[in-house]
Amino acid sequence: MFAKHAMSLATWGVLSLGLVAGLSAEENTPAKPAGGSITGKCLIDGNVPAAGKLKIDKDVEVCGKRSDVDKSLMVAKNKGIQNVVVSIKKIDAPDGWPKAQLARIFDQKDCEFVSRVMIVPVGSQIDIKNSDPVLHNVHTYSRRNTPINQGIPAGQSLKQKLEKEETIKVTCDVHKWMLSWIVVAGHPYYTLTNEDGSFELKNVPPGTYELIAWHESLGKSKTKHKKVEVKADGTVEGIDFEFKPKN
Amino acid sequence: MATPKRKTDHAFNIQRLNVVFLFSALALIASVIWMVIDDYDREWKHFQRDFFARDRERARLQIEELDEQNQAALEQAQESKTQTLTRIESDIEAKRDQLDKLQREQIYRADQLVKFARAKLDVLRYEYESELTHFRVEHGEGRIDPAEFPEGLRDRYDLVVKNEQDIAKLSNDLNELKKQEKSISDELGELEKQVTVYDDEIRSLTEKRDILARKIERTESGFRNTVLDRTPMMDFIDPVTKVEWVKPPNLRDDLNFTQAERIDMCKTCHMAIDGIGYTGDNWEHPFRSHPRLDLFVSPSSPHSYLDFGCTVCHQGRGQDLTFKGSAHVPRDDAQREQWEEKYGWTPKAFMHWEFPMVPTQYIYSSCLKCHGDSWTIPEAGPTTVELAASSPAWNTVDEGATLAGHNSVNAGRMIFYEYGCHGCHAMKDFESPRKVGPDLRQVGAKLEPDWVYAWLLDPKAFRPTTKMPKFFGLSNSGGELDTRAHREQMQKFNQVEADSITAFLFQQSVPMDLPLPDGLEADTESGKTLFENRGCLGCHAVDSLPFAPGNNFGPNLSRVGEKLNLAWLYHWVKDPKQYHPDGRMPSLRLEDQEALDIASYLLEAFQTESPFRGSPDRSDADYLSFLDARIIENYLDDLPIADAQAKADAMSLDQKRTFVGQKLVERYGCTGCHWVNGYEDAKGIGAELSEHGTKDLHTVDFGLELHEVDGVDRVTGEEKTYHIDHTLHSWLGMKIRYPRIFDRGRYKAYKDASRMPNFEFKDDQIEALVTYLFGNRKELIPEIMKANLQGDAQVIAGGERIIHDSNCYGCHQFEMHEISYLDDDALRRHAIGQVTEVSVEDEVSFFRAWTDQIALTQKGQTDFAAAQTIYGADSVPIAYEMFSNPEKIRMLAGEKITDLESVSVLDPVGTTLELGVEADIQADVSLFTAIRFIGEDGQIHLAYGKITSADLEEGSLTFGLMKPIEELGLDAFAELELTRDKIVQLIDPSLALGGRLGRSLELAYAQNEDLDPFDTDEYFNDIQPTIDPYKPPVLFREGQKIQTPWAFEFLMNPYPLRPWFEVRMPTFGFTQEEATTLANYFGAKDRRQYPYNYYDESAASYLAARSDDQPEQYLENAWALMQDPQVNCFNCHMQGEKTPEGDPSSWAPDLSMAHERLRPEWIRSWIFDPQGFQPGTKMPQLFLSDEERYQEAFAAPSGHQVEAIKDLLMNWTASPAAASNPR
């Protein structure tokens, strides 16, 4: 399974969207009554902002290789926002989820965390790697899990278990611009938006739910979707979220 | 002529005498009976009998409970015992028989045989030896071979030998049998053990029950109880009810002319005082447990019953056995009424005893008797005035009723000091007090007369948080409580006084040259940034940051623009000591431009639309006549009225005003708080209060039968009737609340009228002050009983005082939060650390431990102090290093840590605890944010939890509760919505612990960036990480870190340690003595060697020993390690002038200073496990105990690598580092 996503990573060459799919109920909850899907878009309420630039001012030999585009907010021409975490609020995980605690790789390459936003099931172990020839330190701003701040020398790695649900900010204190997010999910109904801001939550058991959307720099969407009714094998469309740009 | 006498032998009439005898005998019998009955009927005996009965009832219930609880187990045990018995009874029996048989038959016989053989041998030996003697006589001495014996002797010899052999054989047989016996008896023992195991279990199950049963028996059954103790006159023989007393060995009663041993008999009625669990609704006084057995009464507490007794704290008459006679004093009216009904109590009860009991709410005042030399008395309440306002919530223990309202003597003392009470009232605690108000000797340069006039009339109208009291418009000067008819007249009169004082103050003022710097242009934008970031907010509050918690050490600056002028403010900001040499405002070493920017910003930004000014109509006839009257009255003592009038007439208006003003400054004692020219040596005008707690009530002025005053609650604004009891504390409270109220209804000449100003204290501040004043008593306490701080404790107390006076807490956090909670196994644990999240939504909160958690459960405790006892004087994090690197264990503070295994298996520092509703969190207000608010019922409530969102403009907020508020029916994690008018007080955790500036910086940043500082995500992901690098450092465990001599130098002359800081350590102008005390404080607090500590790291022999006699190579290698790209300390750390790449906010302190500044053992531990010291620090952990890294740069285990880096840092100047970065 992992190989497939590694390939998709290679294909896209950027973020770890593929990893997210690993969470989908499809793969983790076998033999359940067919669920429905929820689709929609996350859009910015205003003009499309230009992507910011980062100041790469340390270890330039290595770090200069990365792009200096600030990925904290990526909005497509259609106003779709990438990397919004969309999830169902207060829903129980299906029995037997997650099926297995797979180690997730959390890599650092060219002074950038390979995944910008990564969703992992609660209880997962992540394998923090450093594929660069320079030192990185991984500093997690956990509030619920026990935080770490460890130097990871070139080519080495560190295993870390994530026991509690939360969204964790991860930085490297050596390279101020390095930033990533790990969403420790308590159930499989989490997803990330694509480049065009669209998302799909699959295999949702029939029922009525509240949906929430969160973006790393825009925060929680003020749009309310409190009663989304999902029917077996049906698709609920048009669950759009709007985000107010900052300032 | 003698008259015939009655013929009698007696000089008295027997018959009549018989009658007299009869009656006196009857009277005697009656009085004896009366005496006996009265004795039997004594109050305390009723209490005891009552207590015994109830205690028996309690024991019975406990027995029942135990029975119920243990029934199953007991039956099980009994059942198992029976079963086992049946199962193995025959075996046991058989074994016993076998043993018995063996013993009886075989062993006995064998034993007998051995004994007989021995007896026989003795006879044979005798015979042989006596014959041998004969033989020797004949053949002479010398060694003789038995082979040469004659036949008879030879036979005897052989017989002896044979018998000896027989005995050996017989003994052997016996031993064999004994071995058999032992093995059988062991087997039997094993068998029996299968049964006795249940006996033990049964015993352990019934042990407690038996004790309880004996307790019941002791006071219930038997001849002693049923007959002796229940029969008057017989009950002295072997009483069950008897007087319980204690005689503290070192305490005496002072009877003025002599001293007597102090005997406290309080326990006679308070029988359960040392018992555990006599609490709750079922146990009312006198049958309650002491609410703080951890501190008092119990033998293991620091104030044990045997050593301290009762009256040393509670006062009262310890030797009296009646309720009234022992001088109980009611807490309040409700209790008084209750007592009057129940015990027939009257106020006269304590009139004839000099030391009536301390009402419970003031009980902590007694701490002052022995602990007066502490700056803060441990356990006697919070220190900060702000916290005092929340005293009802502080430390409620289990005794809701008595302790809920108790007051903080620490806060009382702090209020006394901060509000400058000592300016008028001498007090032994504050012998050389500073003047708390601003210096007025150059007031003309600072203020305008019209502002001063308006200010004097009502200071709080301008600044509600000011400490300046109100002198005018009080209950005897035309205020709302003035019941006299001429209030309006009085108000005019007040105007004359305020105007005159103003005139005098400006007349005495000395001019000041205040040039503004040439050629500088003020930039108010930069002024705003500087004001927010330089550190001003560490002491000053402004209303535009409504939740910046309690920075009221300096004045609130919200309206400062209406008050001051640029020239003065510029100089004040730049060099405060120029205007006020002994003021507390420190210098921030600002540039001219910076000072100008800040001053301009303050003047521009902080003002309201209606400037605060005022002046009287000086042509008004009343004004003039009042002014004249003041002058005339002043001369009347010496001059006839006409001459006095002439004096007044000769003065100009201004002369009149300054003349009257000067008299008023003297009258009101303004010089107690302010420097005024010509009054440098003025004495305080009030009464000394050093022994006020024992003031004779007869000398207290209660006014004209004043029993109640209709006033206003200063928190809720509601009308409230305040009662005045005939007690000292009641009087003190009223005197502080309405200082001139006792003038009510009396005619008093102007010069005799009360003149104490009104500080407008709130009720709980008043309670705290009364507690403090009440504790200042004239009483004989032997030195041996006093705390008499010494050594570290004394250094710490001295340091705390300086820390308070310099408001170090305003900027630095000194302590972490502390909680106690129940873990999953329902064990009570403590943790020191910080709250990381309170989620109303998920009904859970998280707490990050800064100390090791479970290590300490070995002792059932998990606090830091306990960790120190377990691990010696060192902290837990250092213990971590120990297990990482056992071969490097060094003697640290004289304690060697050997028990490493217990450390390695425990949750490390930084572990995050999850605390749900069921976690049963206990905390004081220092833990979570607390808020006092006016609930729907109109009462003030206190809530613990966290602000979950806030509208900074409106000042409204929502608050997530951590603990339920039962009175309002609110559950834990309920959300409270509050508007500003309902918020009485916000108590931020940092208040108790210091570091308020950090909060203010965060709030200012949030406001500027349009972030919500109360949104958990925005706070933890953005605000906190952004602001953390700019916050003044946390000084928790600072003593472990810094070298004392460096601290001294730094305090005397601060310099930028962290060049990226915008906030600045001010220059306080400490004396050398102060700086020494403060530097030592850190060492003392964290139990490190101070002031000097020898470090051998830089000795040649040390380096040689570490490096096979190649110190240069050793340091060379260490230097290579530090520069290795995988370690590269200088990625973040500065080294002298050399700064790292990148943005300054990611920089770290200069390593070239480490050898002067840091303790080597700290450096090593810190490098090894930074998170173990300071969870969340930006310093990454680079060296792991179980992994070898960086071997190309420095081939050694990680422990050696860290050691080498430390050694290089300590030898910086002699190392390659210094060579490559000349300083």
Ligand SMILES: [Cu+2]
């Ligand atoms: Cu990095």
